[in-house]
Amino acid sequence: MTLRRRLADTELTAVGLGAMPLSLAGAPEPATAIDVIHRFIDAGGDFIDSANVYSSTAAPGDNERLIARALSQHPQGRRVHVATKGGVQWTGRGWRANGRPQALRQACEQSLRDLDVERIFLYQLHAPDPDVDISESVGVLRDLQAAGRIAHIGLSNIDDAQLARAAEVTSIASVQNGLHPRRKQSLADGVVTRCREHGIAFIAHSPVGGYHDHARLADDKELRQLAQRYVTSVANLAIAWLLQLDEHMFVIAGARRVASVLASQRAMELALDADVMRSINRLVDW
Numbered sequence: 480m481t482l483r484r485r486l487a488d489t490e491l492t493a494v495g496l497g498a499m500p501l502s503l504a505g506a507p508e509p510a511t512a513i514d515v516i517h518r519f520i521d522a523g524g525d526f527i528d529s530a531n532v533y534s535s536t537a538a539p540g541d542n543e544r545l546i547a548r549a550l551s552q553h554p555q556g557r558r559v560h561v562a563t564k565g566g567v568q569w570t571g572r573g574w575r576a577n578g579r580p581q582a583l584r585q586a587c588e589q590s591l592r593d594l595d596v597e598r599i600f601l602y603q604l605h606a607p608d609p610d611v612d613i614s615e616s617v618g619v620l621r622d623l624q625a626a627g628r629i630a631h632i633g634l635s636n637i638d639d640a641q642l643a644r645a646a647e648v649t650s651i652a653s654v655q656n657g658l659h660p661r662r663k664q665s666l667a668d669g670v671v672t673r674c675r676e677h678g679i680a681f682i683a684h685s686p687v688g689g690y691h692d693h694a695r696l697a698d699d700k701e702l703r704q705l706a707q708r709y710v711t712s713v714a715n716l717a718i719a720w721l722l723q724l725d726e727h728m729f730v731i732a733g734a735r736r737v738a739s740v741l742a743s744q745r746a747m748e749l750a751l752d753a754d755v756m757r758s759i760n761r762l763v764d765w
């Protein structure tokens with residue numbers, strides 16, 4: 480069963496593919512990475528999340544070029560919607576936000592080339608830049624949309640106050656924040672609620688614990704006990720919980736392995752009881 484949900488004017492599979500692990504440290508060989516994307520499409524998936532900074536080198540764009548290649552080689556590649564992000568740069572030591580207008584415009588033009596598209600389906604501000612008013616960064620995205628370079632505007636790693644300010648500038652299609660059973664800040668601070676009230680899709684990143692902490696979540700004693708009731712994994716319990724939180728919720732599950740892709744697609748079949756939902760809602764954050 481594939482659960483489909485609406486992001487702006489488009490229906491997409493509720494469980495998308497988070498492509499980040501295919502291009503960071505520990506990434507598989509390109510042929511395996513392309514196979515992961517192809518098997519996701521074969522399983523019915525049509526929504527992939529990327530970012531210009533998901534790259535194994537200092538230069539951005541590895542992940543976007545990988546996705547473009549994979550889609551061009553699959554007979555159904557054209558039905559897949561790709562979301563990407565700009566507004567963060569590699570400094571040599573780590574990632575740092577850069578939401579200045581010129582940097583955002585250049586990043587978007589480069590992503591158009593790397594994804595090999597005329598227009599980007601969903602372009603997300605990767606993170607607010609503390610040195611730039613969010614209205615200014617979002618204003619650039621509004622102009623890119625008006626120029627036809629991007630179809631929809633998304634925001635990532637934002638709090639409720641930032642979302643409220645951005646929504647005054649233009650129509651926001653989606654918010655992408657970290658959310659899983661031990662990371663519920665976006666529930667607590669009202670972002671998820673504001674998205675619901677304004678018809679904004681919420682895209683949960685790091686849904687099964689994230690790049691660094693998925694093994695820790697999989698080992699969580701309380702979650703393991705709950706997962707046992709459904710003869711499922713903690714990862715799939717987490718995805719099912721997210722999907723059941725609300726109808727505007729999307730999940731982008733990362734994968735280096737085909738097995739992870741297929742497992743995440745099966746999570747759409749899992750229906751959790753109200754008391755299990757409550758138990759997970761009550762778990763304290765890490």
Ligand SMILES: NC(=O)c1ccc[n+]([C@@H]2O[C@H](COP(=O)([O-])OP(=O)(O)OC[C@H]3O[C@@H](n4cnc5c(N)ncnc54)[C@H](OP(=O)(O)O)[C@@H]3O)[C@@H](O)[C@H]2O)c1
Nearest residue numbers: 497499684685686687688689690714732733735736739743
């Ligand atoms: N906006 C942001 O700042 C931000 C930050 C972080 C992530 N993201 C986005 O969110 C996506 C997801 O986050 P993530 O990749 O960090 O972490 P994640 O989705 O929590 O996944 C982490 C790892 O868990 C394993 N896994 C995933 N689904 C599974 C399942 N159903 N059953 C068993 N194992 C499963 C995969 O391992 P294997 O690799 O072994 O297959 C995967 O690499 C990223 O790919 C990226 O697109 C965005």
